[in-house]
Amino acid sequence: MAEFLQFLFSGLTVGATYALVALGFAIIYNASGVINFAQGEFVMAGGMASAFLVAAGVPLPLAVITAVAAGVAIGVALEKFAIEPARGAPVVTLIIITIGASIAIRGVAQLLLGKQFHTVPPFTGDHPIVIGGATILPQSLWVLGASIAVVIGLSAFFSRSKLGKAMLATANNRHAAQLVGINVRFILLLSFGLSALLGAVAGVLISPITLTSYDVGIMVGLKGFAAAMLGGLGNGVGAIAGGLLLGLAEALGAGYLSSAYKDVIAFVIILAVLVFMPGGLFGKVSAERV
Amino acid sequence: MRSPLLRALIGAAVLSLVAGAAAAEPPTIKIGSFLSVTGPAAFLGDPEEKTLKLYVEKLNKAGGVIGRKLELVVYDDAGDSDKARTFAKRLIDQDKVDVIIGGTTTGTTMAAVPLAEQAGMPLISLAGAVVIVEPVKKWVFKTPHTDRMACEKIFADLKARGVAKIGMIAGAGGFDRSMRQECLKVADKYGISIVADESYGAKDSDMTAQLTKIKNTAGVQAVVNPGFGQGPAIVTKNFRQLGMTMPLYQSHGVASKEFIKLAGEASEGVRLPAAALLVADILAANDPQKAVVAGYKKEYEAKYGSDVSTFGGHAYDGLFLAVEAIKRANSTDKGKVRDALEATKGYVGTAGIVNMSATDHMGLDLTAFRMLEVKKGNWTLVK
Numbered sequence: 001m002a003e004f005l006q007f008l009f010s011g012l013t014v015g016a017t018y019a020l021v022a023l024g025f026a027i028i029y030n031a032s033g034v035i036n037f038a039q040g041e042f043v044m045a046g047g048m049a050s051a052f053l054v055a056a057g058v059p060l061p062l063a064v065i066t067a068v069a070a071g072v073a074i075g076v077a078l079e080k081f082a083i084e085p086a087r088g089a090p091v092v093t094l095i096i097i098t099i100g101a102s103i104a105i106r107g108v109a110q111l112l113l114g115k116q117f118h119t120v121p122p123f124t125g126d127h128p129i130v131i132g133g134a135t136i137l138p139q140s141l142w143v144l145g146a147s148i149a150v151v152i153g154l155s156a157f158f159s160r161s162k163l164g165k166a167m168l169a170t171a172n173n174r175h176a177a178q179l180v181g182i183n184v185r186f187i188l189l190l191s192f193g194l195s196a197l198l199g200a201v202a203g204v205l206i207s208p209i210t211l212t213s214y215d216v217g218i219m220v221g222l223k224g225f226a227a228a229m230l231g232g233l234g235n236g237v238g239a240i241a242g243g244l245l246l247g248l249a250e251a252l253g254a255g256y257l258s259s260a261y262k263d264v265i266a267f268v269i270i271l272a273v274l275v276f277m278p279g280g281l282f283g284k285v286s287a288e289r290v
Numbered sequence: 291m292r293s294p295l296l297r298a299l300i301g302a303a304v305l306s307l308v309a310g311a312a313a314a315e316p317p318t319i320k321i322g323s324f325l326s327v328t329g330p331a332a333f334l335g336d337p338e339e340k341t342l343k344l345y346v347e348k349l350n351k352a353g354g355v356i357g358r359k360l361e362l363v364v365y366d367d368a369g370d371s372d373k374a375r376t377f378a379k380r381l382i383d384q385d386k387v388d389v390i391i392g393g394t395t396t397g398t399t400m401a402a403v404p405l406a407e408q409a410g411m412p413l414i415s416l417a418g419a420v421v422i423v424e425p426v427k428k429w430v431f432k433t434p435h436t437d438r439m440a441c442e443k444i445f446a447d448l449k450a451r452g453v454a455k456i457g458m459i460a461g462a463g464g465f466d467r468s469m470r471q472e473c474l475k476v477a478d479k480y481g482i483s484i485v486a487d488e489s490y491g492a493k494d495s496d497m498t499a500q501l502t503k504i505k506n507t508a509g510v511q512a513v514v515n516p517g518f519g520q521g522p523a524i525v526t527k528n529f530r531q532l533g534m535t536m537p538l539y540q541s542h543g544v545a546s547k548e549f550i551k552l553a554g555e556a557s558e559g560v561r562l563p564a565a566a567l568l569v570a571d572i573l574a575a576n577d578p579q580k581a582v583v584a585g586y587k588k589e590y591e592a593k594y595g596s597d598v599s600t601f602g603g604h605a606y607d608g609l610f611l612a613v614e615a616i617k618r619a620n621s622t623d624k625g626k627v628r629d630a631l632e633a634t635k636g637y638v639g640t641a642g643i644v645n646m647s648a649t650d651h652m653g654l655d656l657t658a659f660r661m662l663e664v665k666k667g668n669w670t671l672v673k
Binding site: 206221 | 493494495503
């Protein structure tokens, strides 16, 4: 039982990270139909920025907030300078632009911040807490707690605020939203900023547990995408469910089956979803009227 | 200056000066290198590159080797074996180097070995696995201790502590897999049985699942983690996170302050076999390696402001073994240099005292390894 609990804890912790990344994919996909493959780089930016600020002597809370702000700035810059100029292009082109952007961001990070791995001090120490025979780090509780807070904040934003409703409207029907007077270009900018916020928060939370370096974005981005697909691309609840499920599947698979194939699980899931259930768990398969 | 004759004379004088200057410079000795300066093996490859640059510059300032200057050509393979192979080919065919020092990892080295053998190029590897020099290949040498020696040193220490059952957790890289194999092979000799055997991927960020499995295996008394790079740092952190208090042994793949920095407090009490270089300050004054390791430590730290690691030390040994061989052969003829390398005897390096032979292209024995323990963020010698 203790063993299962241990796998559960580590699975939920890493799953929460995937959930935040998957939510980021969902928001941008909803606003523009683009799958932003630079999502993982936002996570890297949050983690690396906080590592560097702390190493430069900035107190941890300020470093965390600044790092998240830096991530948002990168997201907004990505939209402004890479996506918006190519506005009229087909979606596939935009997706490829995001792939190019992710490579560029990684290159800049490597040049500016170096190639080594870095640590970030945990928010409230790293003395493990024992629950039911299994241990959990205080940082894991931060990851879970902050993720829940972010999700609640997001759902309040979408259901209560005018801007949030405008985003939902744009996601539903872009032309109708434009006709009603919603500034669709600003919505797109906001969606990138919001996704970057989610990614950077995930990066800042998880870096004290894992380490961070200039290329952590690749795997995190791909697995977040797998989680988004699992939950149904574009579906917020699906993204969260997909992320948690993927994290759990990885931990339980590594624990009970074989630890050598941990990475394979995420990619097998993408294949299985695409073949058997393209709509994901919560999504609908869309049909186009010709 | 109107006279054409005067102009012609001046032109000829300038030309002869230039030609004279060019002809006076003998051809440089080209040292080629492919290292993993970036990527998962960055904390091995980065000090290796820095060391090579530092000492090539120093040797050139002192007049070069056999009256010729050294020229260093370094490529970064980022830990990728395919890139390593491409760079090795470039060094051999295009840059036409005289000797190659590299790769940083077992994977990158083995990718280049067939090329070196085919081209008759002396290759001095900086990687750990025993497969590099066993079976012996004519043109391939290596400076670090082998993974088998690491296993033997660890098992001897475990036996002395009365441990009979251990769990192993290894990464997916060439060195990790090789060391795991070697440990499985030599365990019986020391009365050790391996009751748990887990693995993790190169870019994994969480090993708690695997460690939990080991923790819950009956009778486990200690854990050995063959690996290098960030994997062992995460394993060490997870180890403490799970509240595991049994002895944890790392390999010499983490013999760098970077490991202690990354693993933080979790590294307290971790033991590993490593070269005397890491404890240069506390070596006895009459230790045969004291002068070499203390000198290298001082020069490296003065130039780069960061702590020495055994990996930079391996590059130091590689460079000086090559330089000594070139001096003894008094030429850069690859065959002669290879023969001189094989005849190296009594070379005192950072890794130990090197005695090569036709059947031993590494030249170190178990005394070259010291058992270290991390105490309060620093290396200490285990007596």
